[in-house]
Amino acid sequence: MAxxxxxxxxxxxxxxxxxxxxxxxxxxxxxxxxxSKLPANDNLTAVEEDVADVDAIAAIAKxxxxxxxxxNPGWSNPDIKRLIEVNYPKIVEAVKKSxxxxxxIVGGAGTLFVKPGLRVVDSGAIPAEIMDGVRPLGDxxxxxxxxxxxxxWVFFSPAGEFDADGLRTGKFRxxxxxxxxxxxxxxxxxxxxxxxxxxxxxxxxxxxxxERFTIGY
Numbered sequence: 001m002a003x004x005x006x007x008x009x010x011x012x013x014x015x016x017x018x019x020x021x022x023x024x025x026x027x028x029x030x031x032x033x034x035x036s037k038l039p040a041n042d043n044l045t046a047v048e049e050d051v052a053d054v055d056a057i058a059a060i061a062k063x064x065x066x067x068x069x070x071x072n073p074g075w076s077n078p079d080i081k082r083l084i085e086v087n088y089p090k091i092v093e094a095v096k097k098s099x100x101x102x103x104x105i106v107g108g109a110g111t112l113f114v115k116p117g118l119r120v121v122d123s124g125a126i127p128a129e130i131m132d133g134v135r136p137l138g139d140x141x142x143x144x145x146x147x148x149x150x151x152x153w154v155f156f157s158p159a160g161e162f163d164a165d166g167l168r169t170g171k172f173r174x175x176x177x178x179x180x181x182x183x184x185x186x187x188x189x190x191x192x193x194x195x196x197x198x199x200x201x202x203x204x205x206x207x208x209x210x211e212r213f214t215i216g217y
Contacts, residue, residue, distance in 0.1 A: 001025050001026055001027060002026045002065045002203060002204070003026075003029075003064045004021060004026055004027065004029070004064060004203065005028075005029045005031060005060060005061045005064050005066070005067045005100075006018055006021065006028050006029070006031065006067075006070065007051055007057075007068070007069040007070060007071045008069065008070035008071040008072060009028070009030035009031070009038060009070070010030075010033075010034065010037040010038060011070055012164070012192065013162075013195065013196070014072075014106070016192040016193055016195065016196040017068060017106070017196045017199050018038075018044075019193075020196040020197060020199070020200045021203075022044060024200060025043065026200075026203075027043045027045075028043060028045070029047060029060060030046050030047065031049050031051065031060060032046060032047070032048060035047070047060055051087050051090065051094075052087050052090055054094045055097075057090075057094035057095075057098070058094045058095075059098070060098075061094065061095060061100050062098045062099060062100070064098070064100055066100065066102045066103070066104060067091075067100055067102070067103050067104070068103075068105075068106075068203070069103065069104070069106065070106040071087065071091060071106075075130060075133055080132050080133045080136075081132040081133070081136050084133065084140065085136045085139075085140070088137070088140045088144070089144055091103075092144075092151065092153070095151060096150060096151050101151070101152050102152045102153075102154075103151055103152070103154070104154045104156060104199060105153065105155045105156065106158075106199070107156050107157040107212060108134055108138055108141075108157060108158070109159065110126065110134040111141055111142055111157070112157055112160075112178060112179040113177055113178045114179050120160065120179060121135055141155050148210070149210070152206075153210055154208045154209070154211065154212070154213070155211075155213075156195075156198070156202065156215070157212055157213070157214040157215075158190055158195055159179070159180055159188040159189050159190040159215060159216035159217070160187070160189065160216075161187065161189040162189070162190065162192050162195070163189055163191040164191075164192060166190070166191025166192070167191060167193065168191065168193035168194060168196075169191070170194065170197055171217075172190060172198060172215050173215070173216055173217065174213055174214065174215055175213065175216070176211070176213055177212065177214075178214075179216070180215060180216025180217075181216065182216065182217045188216050189216065190215050190216050194215070195215060
C-alpha cells in the first residue's frame, strides 16, 4: 500500500485516478478545492488547499511516498493559461521541498508526435477554444520539466481523445513520444478508467523515470 497525495482528485481524470487508487487499497490524501465532492472512504483524507501555496503543499506531501498531480484550473476558466503557467512549476517546487522523490503528472497529448517533426498541438487537430489549456501544459513539459533533474518525475500523456464512458478493460498499449493510434479505427483514444489503471500501475511498479510516456488502444 502506498501513501499518496493526489492533487485535483475531483476532476475528470483525477476522480478516475482516485477511484483506481482506493480500489487497490492505497492511502490517499486528496488536495481539492471542494472536499464535499469527494466520496467517503477510510483510506481517503481530504484537504482543501490552493496548489499555488508551495509551503502548504510541501507540508501536506511531507512523508508521503508519491505525489500525483491531476491539476487543471478548469477548461472553462478564462484564466486557465496563466494558472497552468504559474502553478505547475509551483507543484514541482512543493514536491521537491517536501522531500518526496517522485511526482506523476497527468499530462496532455499536445506535445506527442503525429508524424516525424509534427506535434499534435501544431497539427490543426486541436480546437482553438481549448488551446489555452493545451499549449501551456505542453510548454511546461518541454521547457521546464525536461530540465528538472533532481526530482523523479513522469509526464503521462493520454491518447488524443478520452472516452468518458469507456470501460475499464486493463488492455491498452503504451508508447513514449508518438501518438498511439488504434489500428482498427485509425483513431487515438483511451477510456479515462484505463488511463487511471496505467497511472496506478506506474505508481506500483515504476517503469518510467524523468520522462514522458503515453497510452492508447
